[in-house]
Amino acid sequence: MKKIMSGNEAFAYGAYLAGIKIGAAYPGTPSTEIIDNFSKYPGVYAEWSTNEKVAFDVGAGAAYAGGRALVAMKHVGMNVAAEALFYTSYTGMKGGLVVINADDPGMHSSQNEQDNRHYARFAKVPMLEPSDSEEAKESVKVALEISETFDTPVVVRTTTRLSHSLSLVEMEDPVADEAPAEPVAYERNASKYVMVPAYARPRHPVIEERLKKLAEFAETTPLNRIEPGDDQIGVITSGVVYQYAREVFPNATFLKLGMVYPLPNGLIRELAGRVKQVVVIEELDPFIEEHVRLLGIQTRGKDVFPNIGEFSPGRIRRCAQEAGLIPGPDQPTAAVTMPQLPGRPPMLCPGCGHRGLFYALQRLNVAAFGDIGCYTLGAAPPLNAMHTCGCMGASIGVVQGVDRVGVKDRTVAVIGDSTFFHAGVAPLISLKYNNSTSTVIVVDNRVTAMTGHQDNPGTGKTLQGADTPVIKIDELARGIGFKKVDVVNPYEFRTVVDTIKDHVQSKEPSLILAQYPCVLNIRERKPALVVDVEKCNECGNCIRIGCSPITKVEGGVSINAELCIGCGFCATICSQGAIGPQNKEGGTDQ
Amino acid sequence: MKKKIDFLFAGVGGQGTILVSNILAEVGRRCGYDVKKSEVHGMSQRGGAVESHVRWGEKVYAPVVEEGGADFLLAFEMLEAARWPHYLAPGAIAIINRHRVMPPSVNLGKEKYPEEKEIEAILTGAGGQVSWVEGAAKALELGNLALAGVVLLGALSARLDEPVEVWVQAVGDLVPAKFKDLNVKAFQAGREMTVPNN
Ligand SMILES: Cc1ncc(C[n+]2csc(CCOP(=O)(O)OP(=O)(O)O)c2C)c(N)n1
Numbered sequence: 001m002k003k004i005m006s007g008n009e010a011f012a013y014g015a016y017l018a019g020i021k022i023g024a025a026y027p028g029t030p031s032t033e034i035i036d037n038f039s040k041y042p043g044v045y046a047e048w049s050t051n052e053k054v055a056f057d058v059g060a061g062a063a064y065a066g067g068r069a070l071v072a073m074k075h076v077g078m079n080v081a082a083e084a085l086f087y088t089s090y091t092g093m094k095g096g097l098v099v100i101n102a103d104d105p106g107m108h109s110s111q112n113e114q115d116n117r118h119y120a121r122f123a124k125v126p127m128l129e130p131s132d133s134e135e136a137k138e139s140v141k142v143a144l145e146i147s148e149t150f151d152t153p154v155v156v157r158t159t160t161r162l163s164h165s166l167s168l169v170e171m172e173d174p175v176a177d178e179a180p181a182e183p184v185a186y187e188r189n190a191s192k193y194v195m196v197p198a199y200a201r202p203r204h205p206v207i208e209e210r211l212k213k214l215a216e217f218a219e220t221t222p223l224n225r226i227e228p229g230d231d232q233i234g235v236i237t238s239g240v241v242y243q244y245a246r247e248v249f250p251n252a253t254f255l256k257l258g259m260v261y262p263l264p265n266g267l268i269r270e271l272a273g274r275v276k277q278v279v280v281i282e283e284l285d286p287f288i289e290e291h292v293r294l295l296g297i298q299t300r301g302k303d304v305f306p307n308i309g310e311f312s313p314g315r316i317r318r319c320a321q322e323a324g325l326i327p328g329p330d331q332p333t334a335a336v337t338m339p340q341l342p343g344r345p346p347m348l349c350p351g352c353g354h355r356g357l358f359y360a361l362q363r364l365n366v367a368a369f370g371d372i373g374c375y376t377l378g379a380a381p382p383l384n385a386m387h388t389c390g391c392m393g394a395s396i397g398v399v400q401g402v403d404r405v406g407v408k409d410r411t412v413a414v415i416g417d418s419t420f421f422h423a424g425v426a427p428l429i430s431l432k433y434n435n436s437t438s439t440v441i442v443v444d445n446r447v448t449a450m451t452g453h454q455d456n457p458g459t460g461k462t463l464q465g466a467d468t469p470v471i472k473i474d475e476l477a478r479g480i481g482f483k484k485v486d487v488v489n490p491y492e493f494r495t496v497v498d499t500i501k502d503h504v505q506s507k508e509p510s511l512i513l514a515q516y517p518c519v520l521n522i523r524e525r526k527p528a529l530v531v532d533v534e535k536c537n538e539c540g541n542c543i544r545i546g547c548s549p550i551t552k553v554e555g556g557v558s559i560n561a562e563l564c565i566g567c568g569f570c571a572t573i574c575s576q577g578a579i580g581p582q583n584k585e586g587g588t589d590q
Numbered sequence: 591m592k593k594k595i596d597f598l599f600a601g602v603g604g605q606g607t608i609l610v611s612n613i614l615a616e617v618g619r620r621c622g623y624d625v626k627k628s629e630v631h632g633m634s635q636r637g638g639a640v641e642s643h644v645r646w647g648e649k650v651y652a653p654v655v656e657e658g659g660a661d662f663l664l665a666f667e668m669l670e671a672a673r674w675p676h677y678l679a680p681g682a683i684a685i686i687n688r689h690r691v692m693p694p695s696v697n698l699g700k701e702k703y704p705e706e707k708e709i710e711a712i713l714t715g716a717g718g719q720v721s722w723v724e725g726a727a728k729a730l731e732l733g734n735l736a737l738a739g740v741v742l743l744g745a746l747s748a749r750l751d752e753p754v755e756v757w758v759q760a761v762g763d764l765v766p767a768k769f770k771d772l773n774v775k776a777f778q779a780g781r782e783m784t785v786p787n788n
Contacts, residue, residue, distance in 0.1 A: 004615055004625060030630075108630045132626075132653075165653035166615060166627040243651040314657040336676040336716045339708075341669060342701040344693040346603065346638035374636065382698060543698055548637055551692050552699035560692070562735055 005169040007162040010133035011100055012037035014140030015070045017172055020098065021045060022062040024055035026422060027451035028074030029109035030163040031102035035072050036454070039463050048454055048463045051392070051422040052077035056084035056099070060153075063093035064193065065186060068144060072100040075116045076391065080423070082119070085153065089123045090203045091193050092151035096144040099155045105283045106310030108160050111372065111391065113309070115284035120155055120261035124207050126214050127155045127261040128223060131242040133167040135258065142223060150210055150217075157260065159283065161310065162240045215262040223258030224267055226274075233325060234275030236268065236288055236299075244313040245281045248320055252279075263291050272297045279304070279325060283311050300325065348377045350549050351524075351567035353516025354443050356490030357414075358385040359545050359573065360497050366504065367409035368441075369402060371395040371424075373416035374449045374518075382546045386414060393423020399438045400431055410504040413440045418448035418456040420473060431509050432480050439503040440511045442473050443490070445518040453521045477511040484510035491516060493572050519565060526566030527581055531557050535578035542570040542579065591622065594647035595750075596655040598677050599629075601666030601739075602691045603640050609764065610664075610739035611642035614746075616760045618646035621752050628653035639670055662749075663718070664742050666725075667691050672709045675716035682718045685745050687738050689726035721745070721784070728779050737776040740765075744780025754781070 005013065011034045015023065023046035025035035039046035049055035052073040059071035073081060078101050088097065101119070104110040120127035126146055130139040136158065143154040191199045218224055229252045237245045238257040245254070255271040257263070268291075272278050280289040280301040289301035304323040305316065320326045348355050358378035361368050362385040370376060370386035371394060379386035388398055395413035402411055415424050420442050431438055448454040455461045457471040474485050484506055486499050496514070503510040517524075528549070536556040543552055549563035550570060559570075559579070571579040597614060601607040608629055618625040623646040630641070643655045657676050663684040665671030671686045678684070686709070695701040704712075710720045723745045725738035740761060747757045758774055765773040 002619070004612075004619055004627070160630060161628060161653065164628065164630055166612070166625075167650075167653065168619065168624065240653070243653065246651040247656070312654055312656070313652045317656070338676065339672055339704075339712045341672055341704065342693045342695045344602065344637075344639040344669070346636035347694055349604075349636060377636065381694070546694065548692070548694065548697065551697045563691070 001171045002168040003171055004166050005133045006033065006164060006166050007130075007133050007136045007158055008033035008164070009037050010136035010169050011072070011140055011156070011158070012041070013169065014137035015098065016041040016044065017137070017175055018068065018141040018144045019175055020068040020070045020096075020140070020144065022059065022067050022069040023047070023072070024049045024058040024069070025072040026050065026052045026055055026077060027448055027454045028052075028077050028102070029451055030104060030158075030160040031072045031074045031077070031100065032451045032454065033163070034100055035070070035463070038070060046463050048456065050457060052081040053084055056081040056088075059097050059099070060084055060088050060093060063095040063097040066094045066184065068096045070098050070100070070140070073102070074110065075101060075103040075114055076110060076112065078116050078119055080392070082123075085119065085123045085125070085155075087195055088153045089125050089207060090195055090200060093147075093153070094187060096147035097153040098140055098143040098147060099153055100140075101155050101157050102163050103157060103159045103284070105159055111389070113284060115287060116157060117260055117287045118285070124211055125152050125155055125261075126150070126259065127157055128258060129157045129239045129260045130162065130258060131239050131256075132162070133165070133169045136162065137169055139258070142221075146214075146217070150214060152210060157239070159240060165240070211262055215265070218259050218262055218264040219266045221259060224264050225256055226267060226271055227254040227256055229253035231275050232277065234271045234278045235281055236271065236278065236292065237281040238288070239283070241281055241283055241311055244311055244316050247313045248317045248326065257288070260288065263288065265295060268292055268295060268297065277325075281305055281311075281316060345380060346377060347380065347546060347548055348374065349520055350547055350563050351519035351565040353445055353490045353514070353518070354378060355383070355545055355547065356493060356496060356516070356569055357441065357443055357514045358383045359569075360490075360493060360500060361385040361412070361414075362544070364410065364497060364500055366500065367402070367407065367411045368414050369395045369399040369411065371413075371415040371419045372450070373419050373443075374445070375414060375416050375443045378414070380546070382544050392419050393427060396424055396427035396431060396438075396440055399440070400427075400434070400436045403436060403438045411438065412500070412504060413438060415440065415442055417442060417444040417446065417458045417473065418454075421457045421471070425476070428477065428511075429480055432482060436509055437507050438509060439500075439506075440509075441500075442511065442513050444473060444513055444515045445521075446515070447518050447521045449518045449521065453518065474511070474513045482509055482511050484508055485513070486511075487513045487515055489516055490514040491567065491569050491572065493569075519567070524565070526568075528561035528564035528566055529559055529568065529571055529579050530582045531559055532578045532580070535576045537576050539575045541573050541575055545570060545573065591648075592646075594645065594650070595661050596659050596679070597644040597662045597664065598655050598660040598674060599642035599644070599664045599666070600670040600674055601640050602670060603636055603638050605640075605666045606736055606739045607640055607642050607666055610743050611644050613743060613760050613764045614644045616764060617752060617757055618644070620756050620760060623647060624650045626650045626653040639673065662746060663713070664746060666739055666742065668706065668709055669693065669704060672704060672712045675712050675718070678713065678716045678718040680717045683749060684713045684718045684720045685742055686720060686722055687725035687742055688722050689738065723780065723783060725780065728783070729776060732772060732776055732779070734772070737772065740773050740776040741780035741783075744777040744782075745784040747777070748781045748784035
């Protein structure tokens with residue numbers, strides 16, 4: 001029986017089939033659904049850790065204790081977890097440790113498009129790269145085997161297009177759930193697991209030896225295979241790009257790599273020997289291409305296929321045609337002229353509490369140093385109220401740096417609740433410790449919204465639905481020693497404005513917790529509001545809050561009743577009292 | 591069985607393109623096709639433009655439709671339909687929900703929402719045929735705007751040879767149980783609205 005599964009569902013299914021029992025992750029598009037799906041299988045423990053480094057350490061500990069563990073993260077999460085990747089490479093582990101890393105070529109939901117294949121070489125660990133959902137399922141099983149055979153963490157690399165594509169997956173008999181074994185004593189082995197210099201030094205040659213053995217394995221594993229074709233072009237490729245290349249080069253000979261580090265020199269040479277022209281097709285960096293060149297083999301690669309952005313069959317075809325690798329279209333197709341159309345960027349949802357906070361910041365003309373989440377949309381027009389966004393947790397250190405230089409503007413850091421738990425606590429302590437006077441605003445919508453509403457330490461629920469005490473951000477700040485802490489409802493415009501003014505001028509570090517639950521999460525909906533055109537003087541306040549139901553029309557504004565959820569914020573900031581609930585006669589009730 | 595059929599979905603984040611394209615992929619699987627589907631979630635879901643690709647075929651490699659390859663465009667929103675002329679295969683059919691969601695620049699009065707005629711011209715100019723469907727109106731009549739996508743799916747089904755029972759089954763199996771009857775009704779309504787003469 002076959003089922004349609006996304007790449008991420010298939011990874012979770014593969015982990016379950018492989019007998020992995022412990023899963024840890026921090027959400028991040030496009031990796032989030034892996035642990036989310038894994039958590040629903042029987043007999044497993046799965047958690048949202050506060051960040052990727054913690055998740056990786058949890059996985060490492062589980063594997064140290066002889067368990068089988070899965071850790072998942074988006075590509076930039078690997079930057080956060082990199083320390084753990086490097087130490088586990090040296091220590092190895094008793095059980096298997098599989099790390100799924102999701103890159104995002106094209107930056108569908110990310111701040112950069114780094115190519116994390118480099119991490120495999122950097123940390124000297126093997127990396128697999130499946131190309132559809134069936135292979136995704138299998139890759140976790142193979143990764144676990146490699147991990148346990150070679151005493152190494154194994155990274156499985158996916159990309160957005162694989163994680164979020166669906167294809168057919170063969171269903172397998174559910175694994176027999178072994179009765180929980182009695183706990184065994186923890187195996188103590190300082191020279192393998194205590195990475196002080198004296199013990200780490202002798203580990204390095206072990207790692208180099210391991211790499212050699214893995215390179216031999218790469219030659220024989222069925223993950224890497226030559227698919228015979230004609231002798232003109234030999235394509236080397238991996239991942240979902242393999243699927244695109246298959247469409248563009250239907251008759252070529254292929255070296256399809258399911259393992260991208262270490263690379264199989266023998267197979268590469270064999271392919272080169274079979275064809276007139278080797279062509280490496282890979283998204284982002286010339287990772288495989290440079291290796292092929294080092295072997296002394298001439299190849300086409302980044303001279304044909306760019307190192308920027310996501311590929312598609314069409315893009316590969318156009319590049320290959322331009323380079324003369326394949327013939328051009330039989331008859332030049334009449335170029336379709338692309339129409340000039342209004343764009344449709346993502347926006348804060350109607351009823352989003354973040355809007356209230358950003359509107360206040362905009363009106364006060366505060367310079368806001370930001371962070372990553374739905375609230376980053378506060379940077380978009382017409383709010384234009386956030387001025388930096390780099391990586392998770394950056395806001396608090398950045399505002400401190402700005403304040404140390406000193407600027408004319410009033411300044412704040414703005415950070416989401418989940419982001420705060422991820423990477424905001426240490427900088428908050430640093431702020432206090434260093435006697436800084438900066439203001440931190442935590443925009444707390446009581447959930448990790450951007451990535452699809454995952455629980456976090458502030459929600460009172462774990463990934464697997466257990467109750468857990470809410471960790472209160474205001475209390476945490478007070479515990480650190482913050483004296484000036486206020487909790488506001490971002491929709492109470494006057495209070496928010498006054499609180500921000502008060503905080504930014506104070507001579508001590510301060511924290512404002514702007515709390516309003518995400519409306520998509522609680523699905524609260526009140527009747528739509530209406531505009532009394534008689535009262536409207538077209539001041540533009542309501543247009544400036546950037547709420548999608550509100551449209552400028554001849555002589556005023558109108559509110560789309562299908563989209564409006566009746567939060568009432570526009571009514572609060574309307575200078576004329578022209579917006580309100582619909583009364584029986586069809587006018588407003590104010 | 592056709593060698594391949596490629597479908598492209600266009601809409602606005604939150605309109606339910608993912609569920610409806612999942613149903614379409616499942617119909618293909620149940621009819622014996624190899625199927626692949628692709629979409630991007632994340633940032634764009636917050637009211638931005640969204641797309642989904644569904645491919646049926648004997649053997650499907652890429653999970654995305656190639657430019658010039660889409661046999662059907664299912665647009666949940668009018669402006670979103672107009673973004674895809676370059677994806678239409680010759681003679682492709684664009685099934686469009688007669689429904690407007692204003693983008694921010696139009697709300698701010700900075701840009702104009704295109705006329706229905708302009709949208710039609712963009713797609714026919716690229717060799718497509720346009721079929722307007724009163725999906726939103728029908729959905730509201732049934733009590734929930736979110737049903738519009740399933741109305742469109744019904745309209746699509748009338749243009750394909752796969753047996754109606756398979757469609758209805760798949761709709762019933764993939765939507766939340768308590769909305770099953772309503773969704774089947776919406777599907778049937780869309781199917782009946784469509785005269786598959788072209
Ligand atoms: C290192 C890293 N991990 C994960 C992500 C993905 N990510 C972006 S925003 C975000 C969470 C945002 O949640 P929150 O701070 O609560 O803000 P909200 O979206 O709810 O407004 C996550 C997990 C990332 N960009 N970088």
